[in-house]
Amino acid sequence: MPALCTATRLGRNAPQRWRFPSKLPMGYRSFHGKKQLEEATRFLKVSEEVQDAVALLKPVVALETTIYTHGFPYPENVALSSRLESIVRQGGAVPATIGVLNGVARVGMAPDELAELAGSSEKQKVLKVSRRDLGYICGMGMAGNKMNGGTTIAGTMVLAHLAGIKVFATGGLGGVHRGGESSMDISADLTELGRTPVALVSSGCKSFLDIRRTLEYLETEGVLVGAFADGRRGSVDFPAFYTRDSGIKAPKVICDEKEAAAIIYGQSRLNISSGLVFANPVPEKHSFPKEEIDNIIEQALELSELEGIHGSDNTPFVLAKIKELSGGRSVAANTALVESNVARGTKVAVELSKLELGPSQDGSRHMPGQLGTAQFSPKPSTTEGTIRSPTATIDRKPSLDTVQDTNVLVAGSLAIDFACDYTPLTKKGGDAPALHTSNPSIISQSLGGVGHNVALAASYVGSSILFCSVVADDLSGRAALASFEKSRSSLDSEGIQILSPTTGARTAQYVSVNDAKKDLMLAMADMSIMENPEKSLDFDNFWDPLIRRAQPNWAVIDANWSPEVLAKWISVAKSHGAKIAYEPVSTAKSTRLFTRPSYSSSSASSKPAIHPTCTIPNNTIDLATPNRYELAAMYSTARESGLFESAEWWQVIDSLEMPSGGSRDRLVALTTPDLVNEGIPQQSIQLLPFIPCIITKLGPHGVLLTQLLPRGDERLRSADFAQYVLERSYGDNGPVGGVYMRLFPPAEVLDGEDVVSVNGAGDTLLGVIVAGLARGGGDDTGLRRLEDIIPIAQRASVGTLRSADAVSKDIERLGRLLECI
DSSP: OOHHHHHHHHGGGSOGGGOSSSSOOGGGGGSOSHHHHHHHTTTEEEOHHHHHHHHTTOOEEEEOSHIIIIISOTTHHHHHHHHHHHHHHHTTOEEEEEEEETTEEEESOOHHHHHHHHHHTTTSOOEEEOHHHHHHHHHHHHTTOOOOEEEOHHHHHHHHHHTTOOEEEOSOBOOBBTTHHHHOOBOHHHHHHHHSOOEEEESBBOTTBOHHHHHHHHHHTTOEEEEEOTTOOSOOBOOBTTBSOOSSBOSEEEOSHHHHHHHHHHHHHTTOOSOEEEEOOOOGGGOOOHHHHHHHHHHHHHHHHHTTOOGGGHHHHHHHHHHHHTTTHHHHHHHHHHHHHHHHHHHHHHHHHHHHHOOOTTSOOOOOOSTTOOOSOSSOOSSTTOOOOTTTTTTOOOOGGGOOOOSEEEEOOOEEEEEEEEOOSSGGGOSSOOTTSOOOEEEEEEEEOHHHHHHHHHHHTTOOEEEEEEEESSHHHHHHHHHHHHOSSSOOSTEEEEEOGGGTOOOEEEEEEEOTTSOEEEEEEEOGGGGOOGGGSOIIIIIHHHHHHHOOSEEEEETTSOHHHHHHHHHHHHHTTOEEEEEOOSHHHHGGGGOOOGGGTTOTTOOOSSOTTOOTTSOSOSEEOOBHHHHHHHHHHHHHTTGGGSHHHHHHHHHTTOOTTOOHHHHHHHSOHHHHHHTHHHHHHHHTTTSSEEEEEOGGGOEEEEEEEETTOGGGTOGGGGGGEEEEOOSSSSSEEEEEEEEEOOSOOOOGGGOOOOTTHHHHHHHHHHHHHHTTTTSTTTGGGHHHHHHHHHHHHHHHHTOSSSSOGGGGGGHHHHHTO
């Protein structure tokens, strides 16, 4: 919608400066006529996203670029730029990164433009652009000398104000240098604040400046200065960048972001033309003790004086020396405070947007939607058109009234899946994409994640599911929860926790690159959100009440969780009487059952999920579904951990009375020579005391079931199953009656052109298997029916191979077959 139409629709709440017929920022009003407007765009380009956001009164946060061009080295600066923009978006605002690229000032930069500017500092001289430099660098660009520049606080404020942006977040404010009363070395940031109405959120002044004189100068310029209380009471210090304590009290104390937004709103309505400074102290865990940082700064200043470094070169020189003298700790503090400032500046911008929009017709505040996504809430809003703040649902509690008795609990990953299928332009292109270049492909997006896919498959064939996972309060998290509400499955989002942006969590994403036959070539997964420690996840108040209400027969736990959280999930599910199925996910993560939680590496009392005493009947895992590579990794890790040397393991193996000469011939008869040569049946048997049922996925070669049979199992007595009983236990003691091994051939071998996607086939197999087992309750009767369940699960897996979806909905018809078992 054009800006003019938007302003007219918003009526009296729309800023007067937006009532002109062009998508151009406020400063262009002073140019008269079409030619002048066209000339202006040669020097300044404001992105469409920023223009629209300002016109619609959405929250916008300005970000400077000297921090990338002069503060951090490449490629750390590129990563930081992306991270800061993500923080703004996760907080519900639009980032407006400001800089000069190829001689043109930019407000709002595309990712490739930002990467180009940040990366150019390695290859060429990048100017440090303050107010005085804007005309120079843009004019030289018009003359053919196109330079890049990182804007300082002053330069960023000028351009932000031209674009109509009121909130600006950065690291540290410039100020009066020590000895400035004689040298007149005073940052242009201070004079800019005296004449440009933009609110600055920073961590106070750089520690090596004269803070007292800086505050005096700002008072003279008519700039309001306040510090966020950040939970403190009474008067607080004006922060000194690396430390929260400067010894100088802040002129004003700001309690929270709502107060800061109200001050900005009041000043703008009074048409006061000076800026505002909101000082946000460095996060406490990164704050230097005042005495320590003072000593470091004194040394850095002495070195700058000895080497005669003055003017604009002084600040970067002193910062470099502080980094050197602090052993790099200053860089970590710098990064932490910048991220904290951007997060707080975003909250201020969100609150300011609410004030500028005014009350909605029903009397409540409303916040414009972000990028057209659904509101970030697992349940639809009761007020049409009202979108809650993105952080409003972080502390939500599950509604136990909506949770019914369930067959299956699935605790695992929920991710946004991207599948890239190579599509060669000609037959000569071969089946595999070329490396080190772009390739033609079809890219599809869907809701995925191992846990999600398993839960979806089980629900399609008739199981009632409680799905537990975690997403971040970000754009992908919103998309995931919105997809849940629109999906055709019976899954709901009641068991999905939402992590705050302050945790730094990102919703999981998975990208697969497939060849022309749809076979996986390469996959990349960002599952870092699943690595969060147990203390950041609310088991006691969020998940435990849900599981207690649901009372599942089976629980599926996938290995994307950290070893600590994986062990916690197993413990919680076991405490509610559920049997445990383990999905290893990948070769690297499959071993987490045997890995001691890292947080407790020094604690002898903390153990991995499987340790020497976890043998049948005290096993923690009842079933696992590795592929051949995951099985090998699990076996190797168990062996290296000494599990096969324990008395408990040997007691179970000895009870099977395996022949001393080995069982190779028998294993070959039950499987194939190739599988025996690879060691797959042998590895399965070795793991059985800890995991009494292992279903190994062998792709086009089928599925291998290896299982410890309890005493009294009907298969030990039936002639129909005698060929699959590898060994029997003839003793009277112990829970084990024998070893059962059966190779199930594939349900169907598909040609390459019949395979649409391979991503969810294994997850579908496990989902249907567990759905079938759960129908038999939580006892061993379900496990006895695996011979009938596995072929149905294989058919379901083939259905998913033929489907573009992570799990084919066509498998619903197979639910009737499970009912007949």
